[in-house]
Amino acid sequence: MIVPMSNGFRRVIGLKVDVDTYDGMRKGVPTLLSLLRKHGIRASFFVPMGKDHTGWTAKRVFTRKGFLKKAGRVGVLETYGLKTLMYGLLLPGPEIAKKTASILMRIIAEGHEAGIHGYDHVHWHDSIKAWERGKTEEVLKKASAVYEDIFGKKPRSFAAPGWMVNQHALRFFKNNGFAYTSDTRGFFPFFPEMGGESFDILQIPTTLPTLDEVVGIAGDDATSLSRFFFNSLTDGLNILTVHTELEGHRWVGFLDSLIRISLEQGFTFERLIDIASRCRNQGTVPRSRIIYGYVEGRAGEVSCQEN
Ligand SMILES: [Zn+2]
Numbered sequence: 001m002i003v004p005m006s007n008g009f010r011r012v013i014g015l016k017v018d019v020d021t022y023d024g025m026r027k028g029v030p031t032l033l034s035l036l037r038k039h040g041i042r043a044s045f046f047v048p049m050g051k052d053h054t055g056w057t058a059k060r061v062f063t064r065k066g067f068l069k070k071a072g073r074v075g076v077l078e079t080y081g082l083k084t085l086m087y088g089l090l091l092p093g094p095e096i097a098k099k100t101a102s103i104l105m106r107i108i109a110e111g112h113e114a115g116i117h118g119y120d121h122v123h124w125h126d127s128i129k130a131w132e133r134g135k136t137e138e139v140l141k142k143a144s145a146v147y148e149d150i151f152g153k154k155p156r157s158f159a160a161p162g163w164m165v166n167q168h169a170l171r172f173f174k175n176n177g178f179a180y181t182s183d184t185r186g187f188f189p190f191f192p193e194m195g196g197e198s199f200d201i202l203q204i205p206t207t208l209p210t211l212d213e214v215v216g217i218a219g220d221d222a223t224s225l226s227r228f229f230f231n232s233l234t235d236g237l238n239i240l241t242v243h244t245e246l247e248g249h250r251w252v253g254f255l256d257s258l259i260r261i262s263l264e265q266g267f268t269f270e271r272l273i274d275i276a277s278r279c280r281n282q283g284t285v286p287r288s289r290i291i292y293g294y295v296e297g298r299a300g301e302v303s304c305q306e307n
Pocket residue numbers: 018019020117121160161162
């Protein structure tokens with residue numbers, strides 16, 4: 001496919017940090033904040049506004065072959081810890097955003113962006129494809145209300161849990177003042193078409209693979225994997241999604257090394273909200289269809305920018 005002339009971006013990386021769990025918020029976010037401060041760069045954090053129900057994903061180990069394969073590579077127990085794997089099963093799931101509001105405020109205070117990563121990550125990921133308009137809007141209203149309670153202002157950005165989105169969510173974002181959303185895997189920012197409708201809400205897709213998709217395949221250690229990711233960068237706009245449970249924990253050395261090499265080679269890091277403003281100012285955003293598909297190394301479907 002022809003990538004539109006790098007959209008005026010020259011060696012830019014948008015660093016998107018997904019928080020999936022309560023522990024990822026409490027422990028992973030502070031680790032990543034120190035790392036970003038050390039390098040003097042800014043990023044975009046996306047946080048679930050509701051409860052941590054990671055334990056529900058344990059069911060997938062028994063029902064999805066792909067999950068077991070991936071789970072084996074990243075080491076589910078080492079990544080999440082036993083307690084997190086019990087949230088929603090033997091332990092009640094803690095409220096992620098409400099119980100960590102001070103960390104959320106720190107994200108903003110340190111110059112980063114804080115957006116919404118769904119309400120209940122597991123529930124959204126597993127069910128959004130089947131949700132009708134009413135259910136989708138109910139969940140998004142609930143998530144937006146928690147965000148507004150904490151920050152005293154309306155949310156402007158959203159990243160779909162597990163890169164799963166539907167047309168009702170896109171309509172909600174368009175009608176409720178969001179500046180952009182980041183719900184897909186793809187190639188460059190676009191205005192989406194889905195379910196036969198077009199939406200004037202900017203979509204910024206993740207363009208690179210995630211660490212859990214390539215660990216054990218592209219490399220086994222921080223050095224070889226950071227080299228692999230560096231070699232995967234284009235000279236235009238790159239969007240990299242990292243997870244607090246991985247890069248904010250056992251794999252922090254990988255991200256540290258990748259940021260260092262990228263800065264040395266003239267790449268700059270920008271928040272997704274700033275990338276969105278630049279796209280709008282340039283006024284040449286193409287339209288693409290969103291379809292459900294598969295990416296190598298990931299179990300289950302994801303929303304993709306059609307090639
Ligand atoms: Zn996530």
